[in-house]
Amino acid sequence: MSSEKKDLGFLKYKREEIAHRPVEERVEDYQEVHKEPSEKYTTKQAARCLTCGTPFCNHSCPVDNLCPEWHQFVRQDEWKQALEVLEETNNFPDFTGRLCPALCEGGCVLGINDQPVAIKNIELAIAEKGWEEGWIKPQPPETRSGKQVAVVGSGPAGLAAAQELNRAGHQVTVYERDSRAGGILSFGIPNFKIEKWVVDRRLEQLKEEGVRFELNTEVGSDYPAQKLKEDYEAVVLACGSREARDLPVYGRELEGIHYAMDYLTQQNRRLAGEEIPEEELIDAQDKRVIVIGGGDTGSDCVGTAIRQGAEQVYQIELLDKPPEQRTTDNPWPNFPQTLKTSSSHEEADCLIESGEDGCDIREWSVKTKRFSGDQAGEVEKFHAARVEWKETDEGRQMEEIPNSEFSMAVDLVILAIGFVHPEHDGLIEELGLELDERDHVATRDYQTNLDNVFAAGDMRVGPSLIVRAIKEGQNVAQEVDSYLNQ
Numbered sequence: 001m002s003s004e005k006k007d008l009g010f011l012k013y014k015r016e017e018i019a020h021r022p023v024e025e026r027v028e029d030y031q032e033v034h035k036e037p038s039e040k041y042t043t044k045q046a047a048r049c050l051t052c053g054t055p056f057c058n059h060s061c062p063v064d065n066l067c068p069e070w071h072q073f074v075r076q077d078e079w080k081q082a083l084e085v086l087e088e089t090n091n092f093p094d095f096t097g098r099l100c101p102a103l104c105e106g107g108c109v110l111g112i113n114d115q116p117v118a119i120k121n122i123e124l125a126i127a128e129k130g131w132e133e134g135w136i137k138p139q140p141p142e143t144r145s146g147k148q149v150a151v152v153g154s155g156p157a158g159l160a161a162a163q164e165l166n167r168a169g170h171q172v173t174v175y176e177r178d179s180r181a182g183g184i185l186s187f188g189i190p191n192f193k194i195e196k197w198v199v200d201r202r203l204e205q206l207k208e209e210g211v212r213f214e215l216n217t218e219v220g221s222d223y224p225a226q227k228l229k230e231d232y233e234a235v236v237l238a239c240g241s242r243e244a245r246d247l248p249v250y251g252r253e254l255e256g257i258h259y260a261m262d263y264l265t266q267q268n269r270r271l272a273g274e275e276i277p278e279e280e281l282i283d284a285q286d287k288r289v290i291v292i293g294g295g296d297t298g299s300d301c302v303g304t305a306i307r308q309g310a311e312q313v314y315q316i317e318l319l320d321k322p323p324e325q326r327t328t329d330n331p332w333p334n335f336p337q338t339l340k341t342s343s344s345h346e347e348a349d350c351l352i353e354s355g356e357d358g359c360d361i362r363e364w365s366v367k368t369k370r371f372s373g374d375q376a377g378e379v380e381k382f383h384a385a386r387v388e389w390k391e392t393d394e395g396r397q398m399e400e401i402p403n404s405e406f407s408m409a410v411d412l413v414i415l416a417i418g419f420v421h422p423e424h425d426g427l428i429e430e431l432g433l434e435l436d437e438r439d440h441v442a443t444r445d446y447q448t449n450l451d452n453v454f455a456a457g458d459m460r461v462g463p464s465l466i467v468r469a470i471k472e473g474q475n476v477a478q479e480v481d482s483y484l485n486q
Ligand SMILES: Cc1cc2nc3c(=O)[nH]c(=O)nc-3n(C[C@H](O)[C@H](O)[C@H](O)COP(=O)(O)OP(=O)(O)OC[C@H]3O[C@@H](n4cnc5c(N)ncnc54)[C@H](O)[C@@H]3O)c2cc1C
Pocket: 099, 100, 101, 152, 153, 154, 155, 156, 157, 158, 175, 176, 177, 178, 182, 183, 184, 185, 188, 189, 193, 217, 218, 219, 220, 238, 239, 240, 241, 261, 264, 296, 297, 300, 426, 427, 456, 457, 458, 459, 463, 464, 465, 466, 467, 469
C-alpha cells in the first residue's frame, strides 16, 4: 500500500486550489474562470482525506455526499467507482462542483487545525472524468407507471425532481417560461462561472431518459394553473423565489438603476446570441458602476461589469466586513462566516495592481441614502453614509456615524440585495396556495394546501443554494412517488 492509501497524505500535501486562467486572459471573455483539475492534482488532494470514522463533511452536505468514499476510490485510481458513489446522492455534481460554496469543506475534520480537503474540486474532477469517459449515461426507467406528472420550473430543484420521478417510472413534463431550461443556472449565473453547455448536456441526458420539456410556457398565463392540476395526477411547483428586494430610497426611479437579475440574465441572453433592443440594453462599458449588495450575486455583477469594460466598479455592503478567521461564536464544524474573495474580486484587485482601470471594489458598513440625477433623469450620483454595528440587548443594531455622508459619481447602479419571496401573481394566486409567515409556499411534507400540488426549492424555502435545491427536488420526488403509489 502506498502512503496515500494509508491516509497520511495530509502530512505530505498542502491544500491547493484549482487553477484559474490568468486574470488578463479571462476578463477578455466569458468562458469559465477555472481550469479543469488534472488527475495528478485530484489524486494528491484526495490523499489528504483522513477517511474519518465520523465524516463531518458528509453531515455538513445537504445531499449527504459520500466524500470519504470517493476520496478513497480516487486515490486507488478507481474513478468509475468514485463516480458511482458521487451519483448515489447528487444528480448534478457538475453543477455543484463548479458552483457550490462547499458546505462539506466547512465541516471537514482536517479544517480544525489545517486547511480542509478540496472536496468540491475533487467532485468536479470525478464528474468531468465521468463525462469524458462516457460513464454518465441516460438512465431511463425499465417500466412505466402510466402516471403523468407536471413539474413547473426547470431550475435545479425542478430538474432533480423531474429526473427522480422519471427514473421512478412516471411520465414527467417540465413547463418552463424561459426560452431554455436550467433556471438560474441558465439565466442568472454568469457564463464565466458555468458555461451553458454544461447545463445543456444534463438537459440532453434528461430528455434521453424520457423527460419532456415545454419551453416558453408560463403556467398561470400561457397554461392555466387550474387546468394543469386537472390534466396531471401530480404537479410539482419549483418556480424559485424571484421577487427582487427593492431599495425604496429617494431617486430610485432614475434611469440607470437596475435589478441584478435583469442585468445578469441580459448578459446570458446576449452571449446566447439574442439581440437586445438598444433601449433595453444594460451595459457597463466605460461606465462608473456601483453594485449594491455584498453577496455572491453582487460579485457576479462585478465580474460581468469588468468584462463589459466598466471604467470603475464599487461593491457596497450594509453589513460589517466579515472576519478573516473564524470567531469564537462560529466554531468548526459550522460553515465559516469569514471573508470570501471571489474570482471577480480577484480580477478587480489584479487590475488595480497592474495599473489598469479597475477598482478597490469592496466597501462595508455603508448605507445608501439616496440617488440624484441629471436633467434627462439619468442617475448621476450615489449618496450614502457610513454605519457602525453594535451588539445590544435587542441584538445587533446599526447606527449611522455622524457626519459620515459621502457621494460618488455613478452611471450605472445594480441592486443585488436579494429576493423577498416567490412571485405571487400568476399561479400562486390562481391556485389559491397558502403561504407561510415569510410569504413562501406553505407545505407539509412538500404538499401544498391542494391535494395533488407539491412545491420545492427556493419557492418553498426561500433563496438558497443549488445543492439545497437539488435536495429539495429529490425530497419532493420521494413524496410525490409515495402519493402516486398510494
Ligand atoms: C445571480 C445568482 C447567482 C447564484 N449563484 C449561486 C452559486 O454560485 N451557487 C449556488 O449554490 N447558488 C447560487 N445561487 C442560488 C441558486 O441559483 C438558487 O438557490 C437555485 O437556482 C434555486 O433553484 P430553484 O430550482 O428552486 O429555482 P430557480 O433556479 O429560480 O428556477 C425556477 C424556474 O422556474 C421558472 N418559472 C417560474 N415561474 C414559472 C411559471 N409560472 N411557469 C413556468 N416556469 C416558471 C423560472 O423561469 C425558472 O427557470 C445564485 C442565485 C442568483 C440569483
